[in-house]
Structure formats: C-alpha cells, structure tokens
Amino acid sequence: MTHVLVVGGGNAGFCAAHAAAARGRRVVLLEKGSPAEAGGNSFYTAGAFRIAHEGLPDVLEFVDPDERHPTTDLPPYPASSFAEDLARVTGGRNDPELSRVLTTGSGPAIRWLHSLGLRFRLMYERQAYRGSDGRHTFWGGLAVGSTGGGQGLMEQHTRAALDAGIEIRYGVRATGLVTADGRVTGVRTSSGSVVEAESVVLAAGGFEADPAWRREHLGPGWERALVRGTPLNTGDMLRAALDIGAARGGDWSTCHSVAWDAGAAPTGDRELTNRLTRQSYPLGIVVNLDGRRFLDEGADFRNYTYARYGAEILAQPRGIAFQVFDAAIRPLLRTEEYDSPGATVVTAPTVTALAEGMGVDARTLHRTIAAFNAAIDESIPFDPTVKDGRASRTDPPKSNWALPIRTAPFSAFPVTCGITFTFGGLRADTHGRVLDTAGSPMPGLFVCGEMLGGLFSGNYPGGSGLTAGAVFGRRAGELA
Template identity: 65%
Template sequence: MREIDVIVVGGGNAGFTAAHAAAARGRRVVLLERGAPDEAGGNSYYTAGATRVPHDGLDDLRPFIEHDDRHSRSTVPAYSAEDFREDLIKVTEGRNDPHLTEVLVTEARPTVEWLASLGVKYRLMYERQAYDRPDGSFLFWGGLHIGNVGGGEGLIADHTRVAIEEGVEIRYGQHVTDLVTDGDRVVGVRLVDGGELRADSVVIAAGGFESDPEMREAELGTGWANAKVRGTPFNTGELLTAALRIGAARGGDWSTCHSVQWDAFTEHNESNRELTNRLTRQSYPLGIIVNRDGARFLDEGADFRNYTYAKYGREILAQPGSVAWQLFDQTLRPMLRAEEYEMPGISVETADTIGELAVRIGVPVSALERTVSDFNGSIDRSITFDPTVKDGRRADVVPPKSNWASPLETGPFYAYGVTCGITFTFGGLKTDTHGRVEREDGTLIDGLFACGEALGGLFSKNYPGGSGLTAGMVFGRRAGSVA
C-alpha cells in the first residue's frame, strides 16, 4: 500500500485548498512546495488577499468576516452571482469557459464560508475598496469587498496552520520537474534530483509560466521578457510542459496574462517579499497616465479599477521604453492609496509646475504642458466628481477619460514611474469542472488534476479583480474532493 494518497504540487492558495479538501476525506496528503519556508506561498503570498464572492450586503457577510467598528458606518452593495457572471463575460470579452464560470460563480460563496470555518480569516477591505466620505461613512464599490486578514501573507499563514492541524505533510524545497506515469495513468512526480514520489493522484497547483522569460516571449509575444515578475520566481511552467508531454490539452488563452502597473524604478522591484503588493500603483483612475512622449494613451477612467488594472500592464509594456508616469496634483494626492503611494523608496518626482515636472521625468516640456492643458480644458465640470460611483465626469480628449476626470492644476504635481508587472498567465491545462486534466479528444488523464493558475479557461485578456484567489479556492476544493 502506498504511503501517500494525494500529492499536491504547489503551496499557494489553490494547492492548500486542494490539500484541505483531500484531507477532509481521510486522504494521506503530501504538499510539495518548491520554495524554502521563507520563500513559500506561491503568488498567493504576494497578493493583497482580495477575494470576489457573491453576497447580499454587509449583514450577509458578517457571519464569516472579522468585526470592525466601522461596519456601522459602511454601505456594502449586494453583489449577485449574476453580477459575477456578467463581469467575467464582460472583461474576458466572452472568452471565459461557461461551464467553469458557472461553477465559479455558484460555489464561490460556500467555498469561502467553508475556508472560514476551517480558520482562514476574512475582513472588509477598507483601504482598497472603499473611500472615506466627508460624513465619516464608507461606500464600497466594484463588486470586490472582502479579503484576507493580513493580506496574502496572512492567507498563507492561515492555510499552513490549518493544513498542519489536518495532518497534511508539507515538504519545502521540493522542485518537481516531471510527472511519473504507468501506462496512461499518472502515478507520481519526479524531483530535480531524480528522486520520485508515488501516489494515487497528483494535483498540479504550481501556477503558470509567468516567471520564465523565454516562455513569456514564446507564448505572450515579443517584449514580454522585459516585464517585472510581481510574485514568486518559481512559477516557471515546468509542470504545464510535463503535462503537455503526456498528452494533456491546453486550456484557455495562452497568449494573454494578468499584468498591472508596477513601480518602474524602485530597487528590488521583482518578487519582493517585504513590499509584495505595495509595488502596484492602482489609484490611476483618479489622475492621468502619460508615456515618454508626454502623451496619454489609454482611458484611465474606463471602469472601476477592479475591471481594468489587470490589462493595463500590457499597455505600459507597449509604450516607448515600457515606462509611463501616473500624474496627480495636490488636490488628488491625499486620495491615493497610502499602502502603495507612501511606501519606502517609491519612484516619484514632484515639482511646482507641469513644465518642471516634465524636466524631472525626462519628457518633452511642451508636449506634457499641452497634454495637461488639453485634458483640463475638456472636462465636463457640470458633473460632480465622485470616485465611489462611475460618475460620468468625462474629459473629451483622445483617448477620452470616461469617468473621474479632475483637472491637474494645483501644485505641487506628482509623477509616479510605472512599468509592466506580470502577475500570472491565463493559459493552463484543459480540465473538466472537477479539475481532472483532459486530453485533446476530451478523455481524462487518470490520476492528474489541475487547479489555480495551472487551470486554463476562466480568464482571457483581463479578469475581474479578486477572482483569481476565488477560482483557486473553488477548483482547488473540487480537485481535492475527488483526488
């Protein structure tokens, strides 16, 4: 009799969730994490912990979120499963797999409740998803309202504690390079030193290929080797390639990814476990973004940040030098996220005039002055600026700014240098709705499962913020429930 029933490869949110589900069935589970204990957690460690779930408002969330004295002053709009479904269809332009989507939107809420019952802690995300209004109240926005206590670091700490309590064996520093097969069945994994581990089932939860610059260039296109890796350096796609070698089918969109605006010039701006998600720059809907020519090139106010931030990294990558600057004036500066815009060593330049700011960031003075002047002069000032709703306060320039247009006219002015930070790749393995890996002809590869970023088909070009962690939980639980 084998000593191991289920091998989970990858110690992030999806892998741990699969391990919990398998352990709950009495399976003997070994979780293999490539990183050492101080490098562990996959991409999940680097997140803010934001988790998208349907709910009926604050009272509906109270049973599984931490109490906060601000709750009595907070409005949390309901967010239905239909809202979630429509958001996925909208941001992926209809390229989301409908079967996977249906499972995600219907099981998101019960899966989070289940994890909370195990000891994974959640809270309302005041600092990221609400604005403090003049009367001291808070209005949440964008369909994304809860997150983990302690962010990604807290998420992994909770998962690890729960797994140990369940009897899951966690082995760190385990670099898995291949799958072991017996005929058409997967029966284990092979480690970098040539050693093997055998089990009845293997769950691939080792992420995508975003940490491998050669695979990025081959799959995402020219220039993607220049992107900064936001999260773990260990998601190099080896297990995806291993599965393809034994006949697994590709799932989803291998040509696009989750990419954000990322601090361009701060030292150690890749895989930084101290600053993690604080290197993102996500208050851009309030200001404008210009390239090295001093020109705007996208609609900063096209939608709430939750629906645009994961696709705007690639827009930055396409600009000259793969660099741009987010611009704000003194009026807007206090509204920026403190955790991201007040971090140590941040890439920022300030000046009393737009012309002086242009000199400091190395863009043509006349071009930047013209861009800002044209923008300021085109704003429909008859509409009240309100960042908690899509206010329709438009700047009628090219490209337009559809919402939250506020003139940059009060010095000092601020410019934050940003580049493209890659989070995870959208393509993965093709699976059924329980994470069982399929071949091209639709037959299942016995003994092989995938979840998290290794599962393809949910996202393309973009995704609704917070749905990556949710998908990892939902399909991790499903894989662990049958592995």
C-alpha cells in the same frame, strides 16, 4: 503510500490539500521554494477574494469585527453579477461551465475556508470611500480580503494544513509526471527521485517567471516585464503535463499584468509584496515618455481595468509610463501604495520642472495637461463610488472621475509592466480533472489555480484569482 500529492504551495494547492485531508486521505504537499520562499504568487497578493453575497449582513457572518461596520454600505453582489462581470471583461472568452462553478461556488468556498480557521475582513482601505456623511461605500463588486493580506493568508493556510496532518515538503522541485498503465502515479523531482501517489493535483502556477516562455507565448517585449510575484513559477509542471498528452486550456497569449513601480526589482519583494502596484490611476492621468496620454484611465472601476493596463504600458516607448497627479488629488491616493517605502516618484512645483524630472518634453506635457483640463465637464460632481460620467472629452477620452491637473506641487509616479500570472494553462472539467487532447479525463491527474486554463482572457475581474484557486482547489481535493 501517499493518497493525494499536491504540487504547489499557494492558495489553490492548500485548498486542494485541505479538501483531500478532510476525506481522510493521506496528503503530501510539495513546495518548490524553501520556507522563506514559499507561498507562490498568493503570498504577494493583497488577499482579495471576489465572492457572490447578499449584502453586508451576509458578509458579516464570516469577517472580522470592525468598528466601521455600522457605517458601511455594501450592496448585494449576486452570482449573476459576478458572471456578467467575468464575461464582460474577458470579452466572452471565458469558459461558461468553469465560470458558472466559479461564480456560484465563490461564497461557499470562503465560508468553507473560514470554517477551517482562516480569517477574512472587509477591505476598507482598498475598496471603499468614506463620504462626507461619514459612511463607507464599497464599489466595484469587491469587498472581502484575507486578514493579513497574502502573507496572512499563507500563514493561516499552513497552520490549518499542519493541524490537519498534511505533510509539507519544502525545497522540492517537481519536474515530470510518472505514469503507469495509462494513469498518473506520481512526480519526478529535480533530484531524480520519484514521489508516488494515487492522485496528483497540479497547483504549481503558470509560466510568468520564464522570460523565454513569455516571449514565445505573449509576444516580443514580454521578456522585459517585471515579475510582481514569485520567481519560481517557470512552467515546469505545465511542460510535464503537456509532455504526457494533456490538452492546453484557455488563452496562452494573454496574462494578468499591472502598473508596477518602475524602480522595482525583477521579481517580487516579500516585504512590500503588493504595495509596489500603483492602482489609483483612475484619479489622475497616465502619460508615456513622449508626454502623451494613451489610454482611458476612467474606462471602468479599477477592478476591471488594472489587470490589462500593464500590457498597455509595456507597449509604450521603453515600456515606461507616468501616473500624474496634482496636490488636490494626491491625498486621495492609496496610502499603502503611493506612500510605501521606496516608492519611486518625481515631485515638482511646476509642470515644466516635473517634465524635466520625468525626462519628458515639457511643451508636450503642458499641451497634454491643458487639453485634458479644458475638456473636463466640471459641472458633473465627482463621485469615486460610482461611474460618475465626469469625463474629459479629449483623445483618448477619460470617461469617469476626470479631475483637473492644475494645483502645485505635481507628482509623477513612473510605472512599468508587472506580470502577475499567465492566463493559459491546462484544459480541465469542472472538477479539475485534466483532459487529454481527445477531451477525456487523464486518470489520477487534477489541476487548479493558475494552471487551470479557461477562466480568464485578456483581463479579469479583480479578486477572481484567489477565489478561483479556492473553488477549484476544493473541488479537486474533494475528488482526488
């Protein structure tokens, strides 16, 4: 008989499977997708893991060698700073006990994965700027990523699982939970079969790929959002758990959503994956179809704003906005995103021509840019590695990194809302044991990954999702 049945083949599910197999348990992992569809949202990520650490020497113990290491500045990021960032960006709506386990367990979780053969690296191209002195400075509390991004992460997880004797069954859609004598004893599949197990770990993602559920829980208009990851996360196992009395956890009314190429497909692209995001917006301005700015592009480091700005874009006319840059700013943009194959962009020699290509009123766009430029305090040096206070005191303000839009040619990248994952899930204790509506653990049922509610609300610190999957997947697998 199967000892531990894991439902969902993303990062969290594999972490649960690894931990259970290390205890000598017979583990079966059910993946809804075929091998060509597998990996959940984890496959589509850049592979960033936010972890607490003591600085560069600490991190060098488990990241791949790189010739840039000797010229790298990576300040310590203690668990207390991680906790402060998590509480700040969620407005204090994060569960304190789950958050404590996440932040203190982040570093050990990465070292554990490394011990299983998974590889990590410093994410220079995403999280560091190279100064005039030749040194690379990391910013925003995020530095470590999986080697090969999300695709590499899932390849390495799969290899480690097969080496450990974990059985992976592809193309199996779990639709219900089976109980006996008050205990979860297996899952029911779409084919009508039942897979029995002593314990079930749910790691099947949220409901972001279900337009009806998005509209019901996130609000009108969310059915129009593009899904930046897997089309398979339709909330099947959330429904199944709620049907047998599991309690809801976390914030079901908000989600992780980003600025996403407006020309992208309705669901994720397995070749381009994360390269369809547009995350250099703190360097330029963002305008809507009326030609007006509507948010503070420099409110904080991109790591702390990008997961909520998708919702801001969705609220604009037709759910569309444009990131606008001039020729002086253009070389600073992330190459893997803004120069990726098929990137949608309007380029023009004048603001008037740019507005025409955007479908925006030229006079309004001229006024927006002129007001923005005139309000910049250009006496303050530009420094992308810190919140430099170089502001444009206009309405809305841009609090940091305000660079004028004045040098031709000009570029406008159309973006819309790309939903990543939903923040609402199941309520659980710090070991991943699912709780019922009375607050008691449900025997035989565990949860991890995006199905675990309570960590995030309204926003989240970049890189926290994969880390949470690793920390709580490991804890569930150690107990299941």
